[in-house]
Amino acid sequence: MAANAESNNVDDGLTLQMVRDSLIRQEDTIVFSLIERARFPFNSPTYHPSYGSVPGFCGSVVELFVKQTEAVQATAGRFENPEEHPFFPDNLPPSLVPHYKYPEVLHPAAMSININKAVWDMYFNKLLPLFVAPGDDGNYASTAARDLECLQALSRRIHYGKLVAEVKFRDEQKDYEPPIRARDRDTLLSLLTFADVEEAVKKRVAKKAMTFGQDLKLGDGGEKGKYKVDPAVVSGLYGDWVIPLTKEVEIEYLLRRLD
Numbered sequence: 001m002a003a004n005a006e007s008n009n010v011d012d013g014l015t016l017q018m019v020r021d022s023l024i025r026q027e028d029t030i031v032f033s034l035i036e037r038a039r040f041p042f043n044s045p046t047y048h049p050s051y052g053s054v055p056g057f058c059g060s061v062v063e064l065f066v067k068q069t070e071a072v073q074a075t076a077g078r079f080e081n082p083e084e085h086p087f088f089p090d091n092l093p094p095s096l097v098p099h100y101k102y103p104e105v106l107h108p109a110a111m112s113i114n115i116n117k118a119v120w121d122m123y124f125n126k127l128l129p130l131f132v133a134p135g136d137d138g139n140y141a142s143t144a145a146r147d148l149e150c151l152q153a154l155s156r157r158i159h160y161g162k163l164v165a166e167v168k169f170r171d172e173q174k175d176y177e178p179p180i181r182a183r184d185r186d187t188l189l190s191l192l193t194f195a196d197v198e199e200a201v202k203k204r205v206a207k208k209a210m211t212f213g214q215d216l217k218l219g220d221g222g223e224k225g226k227y228k229v230d231p232a233v234v235s236g237l238y239g240d241w242v243i244p245l246t247k248e249v250e251i252e253y254l255l256r257r258l259d
């Protein structure tokens, strides 16, 4: 049954703790994907529209890689999953595999929310220069592959805001309905914000970057203070972009929740 305005008492077992546990697990994927990307230097030709000039394609190596990979993944059904969002949604081929009936937890209007343009812009223009070394080692395809893994992990986490918003709405429907009807974003933002949870998230991801990104040596432990990705960059990524974008998704979802 769809979780629409008339049927809020859906018994799909969704709880805020389950949603938060998933976000915590997704932190591991995000931190590892950043560590994997940091194996390569910046490799700027990956991002030049003019580099390579592939016949029939106008764009950079990374755009070519992401568009083509998403097309293959679409045929295998990736974007049938409500938790996945393409970066290039136009003209994607249809899925060729049998349709899996995902539980209808979200309001159907969730499908219209895709903020991947903002995720793309944040990743390439703000985050990437902060955690990769300058330089060029020619590994452009591998670089693009690692970029796509970072992008997909970040996108999945940020769009998980739809589930966060759904569960918060169900728990406090009476509080959420008036600001939704009044389209009052500020009140919605203060209702859905938990500053203590955000602080814990930022501290935990920094700790994960320290733990996953150290060079382990048998015997006398790892080299202290040397990490594959700077833990401060990871907590900054969350504080400055991941959490605000997740909350943007939450607000966009709530504004459509009574449609």
Ligand SMILES: C=C(O[C@@H]1C=C(C(=O)O)C=C[C@H]1O)C(=O)O
Pocket: 020, 164, 192, 193, 194, 195, 197, 198, 201, 242, 243, 244, 246, 247
């Ligand atoms: C995701 C949640 O909603 C908000 C966003 C958070 C985040 O993106 O990590 C954390 C706390 C809340 O301010 C949540 O409450 O867990």
